Amino acid sequence: MTRRVVFAILLCGGAVRAAAQPAPAPRFRSVAPGPVRPMFIAGVPDGGLAVAGFLLAERPVSNAEYLRFVTANPEWQRSRVARIAADVSYLRHWAGDTRLGPEVVPAAPVVNVSWFAARAYADWVGGRLPTTQEWELAASRFRTSISGDPDRVNAQLLALSQAGARDTTPLAAFRIVSDEGVTGLFGGPSEWVDDFNTVVTSGESRGDSGPDDGLFCAGGAALAADPSNYSAFMRYALRGSLRGSYALATLGVRVARDSPATRSRGPR
Template identity: 40%
Template sequence: MRGGLLAASMALVLLPVQANAGEVWARIPAGAFTSALRYADVPGQTQMEAFELMRTPVTNAQFKAFIDQHPEWRADRVPRAYAESPRYLAQFAPGAAPEHQRPQQPVTGVSWFAAQAYCQAHGARLPTWNEWEYVAAADATRRDARTDPAWRERILGWYGKPSTQPLAEVGRDPPNAYGVQDLHGLVWEWVEDIAALLVVADKRDPGSGNELKFCGGGALNLRDPTNYVVSMRLALLSSLQPADATANLGFRCARSIPSDAPEKPP
């Protein structure tokens, strides 16, 4: 039953969508990266290829434009296999509180399937876990600030704040060293290979081999058990099913760069 869900969900995207003016892409250079996760089949650094990542999360306005062109992803039409939660796009429901409907707030209540469909309609995809962590490791001046205790404490402080206030608009935080904003403290974000973060069977397509992409046959753990920033993200994402939707989970898109593409000036 689940084996065809991914292909079928992509088939729901029938027409290309023009990219909105607010979709600005940051070019992320290639480089060596030591993931916070320890892979049995990758003992050291991973060589990251160059890619592009949206500078900010997808907004309510951007996702609303998408479902206007693709109404099959509206809450009243999407198949339950792709959005099981009653929280799916709750902010667009009649009678929803205005403070959750601001156009420049990050869209939340989006399932993995809907997020991936949005990205694919824009010629993109969800970022992988490694891509997201690679960019999220940066602060304003350093490409990798993860060993700085003050940086970790600041992020943990953001994650620990009670979510009693409406979400802020995207672009509130200064860009990091890659020119990307709002990676910490605004919303959690889907990644493409969410199912592979578990050491158990793949949640999307049994037998696909995706469950081995991260765990290398079952041996996955943290290189640094005290890295609570990554532990919190991993705990949240690995607890989700692709059809889940929550009020604090959004996404941004990534896209690969052809190997023969010219380098952009810094």
């Protein structure tokens, strides 16, 4: 309901400045524990890495929600943010510090946010960013919801990854929902993960190369767990190209949280 009111205000006039409001409460879905085959970690057992269950927001963060964040936290406004925390592309598609402007769809996923900013947002709403393995676990849960043919899932996810999304596509238009009810993992902007900068190869079979250049040319396949999972390659390559201050027009934010069971065992 609150969300609707905000939208109504924004739709009535781009000039209206949003007043500071409490942090929105993300709607979480439960992602069940399970194995993940990381693309680029050598020595992973055949069954994959065991990843604990966790909570993942049903949808990525919208422009409208992020506007509430910068209104409540002026240090994250476009003109005030520290350059070391967000580069010049930060929120560049917005009309101003606290103004979306007529070109920006409030209900579309926010993009052009840095990793530092994404973390700060997640913290503000009482969550955190998902880890790479958590994100990949959630993204592997499409066995039943995409097609009846498991062999075609990789191909279909690749087609979705290629199609991409314009940053004006409202969240409600994302139809691809995971088996666990998570929307927009494919077909929307890419998303920050907490440990994006751990995309490295172990280097054991590339004697003449540093650990950071395993993702170019066929080197990308030398250590990959599944060289035919092209949509995963695309995600790993993107993560590998990033730094924490980068703000990209195709990269957004989604919030995660420890599941209650995990939380009771203390910090991760």
